Amino acid sequence: MASTRPQPAFLFDLDGTLVDNVYQHVLAWREALEGEGIQLSVWRIHRRIGMSGGLLINALVRESGRQLSDEQVEHVQRLHREAYGRLSSGMRPLPGARELLEHLTNVHVPWAIATSGHLDNARPALDALGVAAAGAGGSASGGTRPMLTATVITRDQVERGKPDPDLFIAAAERINVPIDAAIVVGDSVWDLLAARRAGALGVGLMSGGYGQDELERAGAYRVYQDPADLLRHLDEVGVR
């Protein structure tokens, strides 16, 4: 029986899970919200990272007791893009991220990336990782490494972002695996909440700054430090 059970598939979050860019996003959102006069403690912004941009702004604006027009929300998003571009120079993959994706590819375990960002925002992170989005065309080269081509689902391809499950459900469909055979790997409680709602198994990584307890309470079946740590323990999540 066991030998006919399929390998699991992996659906990865991008920011903070494969690429080390959460803290840069945090300070970029802080700066962007200040641009509309919204002052929030930085840790409160950190706890919303991983939500899709629109939801994140709504949640933080509500927390501040203010209201923003659609134009002001767009302004905040533009300021965030600018600040993030400035703060994220020299952004790197997390330790083991590239090796993990290569290993899964080599052992024929299907995987995809599902990110809360729009494709334009995700591209610098994908470039840093050396991943080209299948069918998305014109990306930068991966430097000395060959690029891995992968299924990448971005915010623009689904109706609702995280913590709604749409991104992970779309990613599973695209790589043709049943969602209940998929393992969602993410660094934020929003990934794990979305995983639960999608009916997938959730695995947490501490590389976005959340503690182990918090990720477990949000439904993580296992928590690892970063992609390198997950790669060393793939047997624990059913990869033979």
Next chain:
Amino acid sequence: MASTRPQPAFLFDLDGTLVDNVYQHVLAWREALEGEGIQLSVWRIHRRIGMSGGLLINALVRESGRQLSDEQVEHVQRLHREAYGRLSSGMRPLPGARELLEHLTNVHVPWAIATSGHLDNARPALDALGVAAAGAGGSASGGTRPMLTATVITRDQVERGKPDPDLFIAAAERINVPIDAAIVVGDSVWDLLAARRAGALGVGLMSGGYGQDELERAGAYRVYQDPADLLRHLDEVGVR
């Protein structure tokens, strides 16, 4: 009996506890360590914040598997000061921080600040808070607010930094309260560890980015979101 029991005293950490500057410190350390070729994931740096600078560098360098000479450590500290100065413009007190200190002053509850930083590094944060270190001379004005004068113990005044208890013990001595009647308020597990070792009660704040569980596990008797939240619940920690 109860009416003769003294009020508690408060020993506050500064960065992340009274002032919203942890994430700026995190990215400044990242940039500084890169200056000596040390590449570490940002979340690992975040988890060391609150340790005194020298200990933080030692711990992170050890984690990276590298070794640094004394000159290289000094270079990292200089790069951190420069990057922090750039990233921390517009630094603000945490919500309720100033009001909390004013309230304690008004109701004659003794308090002091004990920070892992050296006085020069701490001064911008104290200025943002509107606090002048007693006897330290020449600080900037607090803008429109009158400055509060307070006992401030900095790294240069004790032999060992956090998580050793020296800073909090020295602060209690300076304001003439027994350490076991003192409440240490901090945002990091290093504050809470130092509080335990000093024999003081520890109270955690989430404003530095640690989750509630983690602060409780490190020994926090109570955990609040930020100084404003602590101010609303002072009765829970024995202030009448």
